[in-house]
Amino acid sequence: MKKGAIVLIFLFLTVSSLPAQEMVDIFGYFESQGSGTAVNNEFLMLYTNKLRLDLKSNPSNMITFAANFDYITFHGQTTWNILDFLPSDVVAEVPPGMEDYYVLTFDDRTFLDNAYIKLSFKPLDLTVGKQQISLGTGYVWNPTDIFNVKELFDPTYEQPGHNALRVDVPLGSAYTFTTLFSPEDNWENSGKLLQIKGRISHFDYSFIAIEKIWRFHDYTQIDPETMYFLELPEKRQLLGASTAGELLGLGVWAEYAYNWMEVSEDFYELVVGTDYTFNFQTYLMFEYYRNTLGKTDYTEYTLNDWMRVLTMEQKSLTRDQLYAFLMHPVSDLMNLGVSTIYSISDGSLALVPTLNYSLSDNVEIFAYLNFNFGEEGKVFSEKMGNGGLIRVRVYF
Amino acid sequence: MIKKTMLLGLIVLLVAPGLFGQELTGEEIIQKVNDLFNVDTSYGKSKMTITTSSGQKRTFVSESWSKNKGEKNLVRYLEPSRVKGQAILMLNNADDIWMFFPRTQRVRKLATHAKKQKMQGSDFSYEDMGSGDAFIEDFTSKRLRDEKMEGYDCYTLELTRKPDSDVSYSRMILWVIKENFVPIVIDYYDEDDPTYHFKRLVQSNIQVIDGIPTAMKMVMHNVNDNTQTEMELLEVKFNVPLDDKMFTERELKK
Numbered sequence: 001m002k003k004g005a006i007v008l009i010f011l012f013l014t015v016s017s018l019p020a021q022e023m024v025d026i027f028g029y030f031e032s033q034g035s036g037t038a039v040n041n042e043f044l045m046l047y048t049n050k051l052r053l054d055l056k057s058n059p060s061n062m063i064t065f066a067a068n069f070d071y072i073t074f075h076g077q078t079t080w081n082i083l084d085f086l087p088s089d090v091v092a093e094v095p096p097g098m099e100d101y102y103v104l105t106f107d108d109r110t111f112l113d114n115a116y117i118k119l120s121f122k123p124l125d126l127t128v129g130k131q132q133i134s135l136g137t138g139y140v141w142n143p144t145d146i147f148n149v150k151e152l153f154d155p156t157y158e159q160p161g162h163n164a165l166r167v168d169v170p171l172g173s174a175y176t177f178t179t180l181f182s183p184e185d186n187w188e189n190s191g192k193l194l195q196i197k198g199r200i201s202h203f204d205y206s207f208i209a210i211e212k213i214w215r216f217h218d219y220t221q222i223d224p225e226t227m228y229f230l231e232l233p234e235k236r237q238l239l240g241a242s243t244a245g246e247l248l249g250l251g252v253w254a255e256y257a258y259n260w261m262e263v264s265e266d267f268y269e270l271v272v273g274t275d276y277t278f279n280f281q282t283y284l285m286f287e288y289y290r291n292t293l294g295k296t297d298y299t300e301y302t303l304n305d306w307m308r309v310l311t312m313e314q315k316s317l318t319r320d321q322l323y324a325f326l327m328h329p330v331s332d333l334m335n336l337g338v339s340t341i342y343s344i345s346d347g348s349l350a351l352v353p354t355l356n357y358s359l360s361d362n363v364e365i366f367a368y369l370n371f372n373f374g375e376e377g378k379v380f381s382e383k384m385g386n387g388g389l390i391r392v393r394v395y396f
Numbered sequence: 397m398i399k400k401t402m403l404l405g406l407i408v409l410l411v412a413p414g415l416f417g418q419e420l421t422g423e424e425i426i427q428k429v430n431d432l433f434n435v436d437t438s439y440g441k442s443k444m445t446i447t448t449s450s451g452q453k454r455t456f457v458s459e460s461w462s463k464n465k466g467e468k469n470l471v472r473y474l475e476p477s478r479v480k481g482q483a484i485l486m487l488n489n490a491d492d493i494w495m496f497f498p499r500t501q502r503v504r505k506l507a508t509h510a511k512k513q514k515m516q517g518s519d520f521s522y523e524d525m526g527s528g529d530a531f532i533e534d535f536t537s538k539r540l541r542d543e544k545m546e547g548y549d550c551y552t553l554e555l556t557r558k559p560d561s562d563v564s565y566s567r568m569i570l571w572v573i574k575e576n577f578v579p580i581v582i583d584y585y586d587e588d589d590p591t592y593h594f595k596r597l598v599q600s601n602i603q604v605i606d607g608i609p610t611a612m613k614m615v616m617h618n619v620n621d622n623t624q625t626e627m628e629l630l631e632v633k634f635n636v637p638l639d640d641k642m643f644t645e646r647e648l649k650k
Contacts, residue, residue, distance in 0.1 A: 027477050125646065132501040158499045173644050202492055204505050244505040249562065251507030277509040279564050279587045332448045332517045332623055358517065361454055361476040395477035 028054040028068070029395045034076075037387035039084050046106065047075040052113075067115040068161070074106035085384050086306055087377040093303040095220055101229065102219075102307075114161035125168040130161035133180070135195075135208065136255045136271075137244040140323045140341075141289040141315060143257035143269030144208050144240040147182075147191075149312040152341055153352050153370055153389075164191070174199040182212070189213045189233075203245030210238040214261075216314065219307035229307075235262040251275040267292040269315070280328075287323040294319035298346035298378045318379045320344035333358040341380065348374025348381060362395040422537035425551050428577040429570070430531050434465035435608060437638045441474075441631040446518045449622045456516050457630075461642055466529075468643040479516065485648045489529065490522070496648045503645055512564050519595065519616040519625040523564055534561040535568070545571035546580050546598065556590075566590040576609040578602055594620045606634040 031050040036043050053069045082102045083091050094102065116129030136142030140155045148159040164182040171177055175198040182191030191212035198205055214236040217229040240257030255271040273287035294316040295301060301317055308314035322344055327337035337354040350372050357365040369388035372380040420428075439461050446454045457475040462468065469486040473479040481498035493506040511523040523530075531537075535555035543552050550571040557566050567590050569583040580599050586592035595618050599611035614627040641647060 027480065029477075134500060134502040137505070156497075156500065168646070170641075170644065170646050173640060176645065199492075202488075246507040249507070249509060251505075251509065253505070275507070275509075277512045279512055281512070281514065283513070329514060329517065332446055332514070332519075332621070333452065333454070358454060362478050364478060 023059065024055050024057045026053070026055055027396060028052045029393050031391060031393045033389065033391040035387065035389040037385035039383075039385045043387075044077040044080070046077050046080075048106075049073045049075075062120050064118040064120070065116075066118070068113040069111075070113050071110045073108045078106040080104045080106075082307070082310060085310075086303075087301075087381070087383060089377065090301065090303050090306055093220065098220075098222065101222065116161075123169060125166075127164075127166040127168075130163050131166065132159055133162050133164065133166075133182075134159065135242075136240075137204070137206075137242045137253040137273075138255045138271040138289075139253075139273060139285065139287055139325075141255075141269070141271050141287070141291075143255050143271055143291075144206075144210075144238065144242055146210055146212055146214070146236065146238060149315055152350075153339075153368060171198075184213060201245075203243055205243050206241065208238070208240045208242075208257075210236075210240075212236055212238075214313075216308055217311075219304050232263075234264060236260070249276070269293075282326065282328045285323075285325040289316065289321045289323070290319060291316040292319065294345065296320075296345045298348075301377065301379075318343040318345040318348075327354075343374075343379045346374065346378040348372065348378035350380040359392075364393050364395075366391045366393070420539070420551070422539035422553050425539065425553055425572055425577070426531050426535075426537040426555070426570075429572055429579055430529060432577050432608065433531075434529070435634045436463070436465060437634070437636050438462045439631075439633045439636050439638075440629055443628045443630055444516070444518055444520075445626045445628075446516070447624050447626070454517065456518075461638055463638050463640070463643060468640075470643055470647065471525075473516075483648050484522075485643060485645070487643060489533075493522070494645065494648060501649070503648060508562075519618045519621075519623055520627070521564065524597075524616070530563065531555065534558055534563045540569075542574075543571060546600070548573045548575070548580055550574060550580060573602075576602070578609050578611055580611075594618065605632050608634050610634075 029052050031052070033048040033050070034045060036045045050070060050072045054066070056064070056066045058064050080103070082104055083094065083099065112130065114130050114132060116127055116131040119126045133147045135145040135147070140150060140152065142148070142150070147162050151157055162182055164180050166178065166180045169177045175196065178193070178195040178197065180191070180193035184190045191210065193208065193210045195206055195208040213233050215231055215233050217231055219229050221230040222228065223230045237260040238257050240255070242253070242255040244253040246252065251274060253273045256268065258266070258268045260266050270290045271287060273285065275283065275285040277283050293314060295305065296319045298318070305317055309317045320343070322342045323339065325337060325339040327335055329335050335356040339352045339354065341350045343349070350370055352368050352370045354368040355366070359365055367388065367390040371386050372382050372384050374381040376383050441457070441459050444456045444458070455476065456473060456479065458471055458473045460469065460471040467487070467489050469490070470483065472483040473481065483496040485494045486492070490511060491508060493508070493510060494503050495506055496503050512521055514520070515522055515525060535557055538554045538556070540552040540554055543550055550573055553570045553572060555568040555570065557563055564587050565584045566587055567585045570579045571581040572579045578599060582597040583593050584595040586594055595616060597614060597616045599614050601612040602609050603612055604610070610629070610632060612629045615624055617624040
């Protein structure tokens with residue numbers, strides 16, 4: 001970790017020297033965050049400090065270089081036993097002697113999140129390196145995005161970079177053809193993507209095909225070589241479509257993806273959403289999500305189901321969910337909101353009041369509380385822990 | 397001779413209103429205002445300062461490009477760091493809106509209701525900033541008695557929302573400078589209550605840029621919240637060459 005800090009300081013000193021500064025735009029943010037969760041009659045707290053340093057340079061109109069360097073430290077309760085949050089019948093599935101493997105530890109991290117070069121030629125843009133890949137029109141869930149899983153309570157948080165080679169070819173002013181290659185150990189295992197995106201009338205459309213290895217785990221077995229849960233890599237082929245536009249004055253969007261799995265059962269995901277801003281500035285959004293990997297009967301949730309969702313390998317435990325978000329600017333500097341996530345399949349509900357406050361031009365506060373209303377065993381049960389988060393972010 | 401003079405006087409009395417434009421109807425005046433706003437292409441760099449009811453200030457600097465008399469618009473934020481790189485693309489007179497968030501590299505298509513939202517928490521909504529033919533398409537105009545406003549001789553116009561329009565204002569009163577057709581003051585009335593005046597825009601520092609009279613400063617005061625937002629044009633150019641490629645998702649993400 002010390003090595004990381006030294007690299008960061010070196011990088012900062014190097015790029016902030018006068019000749020480099022003329023070429024490289026340096027910006028980013030510092031973020032301090034505290035989160036707490038009530039579990040087993042205790043309120044456990046985790047504190048995070050994050051420094052994100054962004055570098056961007058345009059040596060010519062054709063060339064863009066960008067990189068982000070993240071340095072994150074964790075404090076407080078940095079070791080969490082996942083079994084504390086799971087229903088007792090699921091905990092009973094843990095093979096004897098394996099209890100210690102269900103511990104999640106937050107270690108300080110230093111990493112290069114994105115580092116890419118973008119070459120803009122007249123007919124196409126070529127982007128090579130670690131880059132963010134954002135797919136789909138959904139707000140909380142994106143069936144066509146198999147590279148990222150969003151946080152349910154914080155869906156707009158930035159996503160990590162992925163190593164890829166991407167070509168975007170504009171076809172006229174309304175259409176773009178995209179092809180992306182995300183290299184792995186060999187061609188067969190590498191991710192491949194084709195997308196055509198366009199506009200008809202007031203609607204955006206896209207059609208997408210992806211092939212990628214899905215690396216999920218069997219959380220009931222340990223791989224003796226890695227001494228971690230057994231990895232079950234499997235080829236996933238996805239065909240999907242998405243749209244966004246306006247209908248009867250409402251914003252509307254939809255996203256669908258069908259997944260062919262090499263070994264396990266095929267499944268599909270669907271998102272349909274709508275939003276509206278009232279004249280009194282209140283904003284309202286609804287999003288429905290179906291994932292046929294999720295189950296309709298909560299008594300059938302297994303240890304593997306829970307673990308795959310908690311480790312963000314899988315997007316949903318429950319089959320049908322409804323997200324609602326209401327936000328109102330109570331002043332020029334403060335927005336208050338409330339989001340609810342309701343599992344239609346198991347009848348449990350999470351209620352998340354939110355606050356955004358602009359403390360100064362470059363300082364903002366974001367906070368939320370989360371309350372779960374559901375019996376033990378359901379996706380949003382009290383056992384999952386009521387709590388909250390407060391985050392102060394300073395941009396520079 | 398006296399008769400001749402009287403006759404000439406009568407002719408002058410009858411013709412003078414025409415000569416000095418007083419016979420212009422509300423529709424004709426608003427058309428001239430509209431033509432003034434909607435130049436073929438433009439580039440601008442502006443500074444927006446929001447003053448809250450508690451006296452706190454927030455400042456934003458942005459660049460904007462406009463083409464086809466305001467039919468295509470691109471706005472990109474330069475400052476503060478918190479919003480740097482955020483961009484908004486508006487096509488078809490803002491019937492199609494996309495917003496780009498650089499932190500997530502995500503482009504989000506917004507429905508037209510998003511125009512009602514406050515722009516970065518300011519007293520301007522996206523609807524206020526949108527150009528195009530809103531004054532003509534969404535309102536009927538009626539000329540009221542001429543008045544002096546902010547030291548200028550002005551035409552006074554009342555704009556009433558058309559029944560099929562969904563704009564956020566039931567009516568507006570405009571004071572338009574007779575000399576150059578710049579609306580020096582605009583009063584905005586509540587969507588549901590046409591008697592409730594809640595916002596006033598005052599324009600000032602009129603300079604002729606590329607032959608076009610341009611208000612270099614605009615102040616929007618929200619009477620209800622007791623807040624105000626000042627918009628200052630730092631740089632402006634009209635009829636600059638702009639390629640259609642400027643107004644695409646590719647450019648939005650740059």
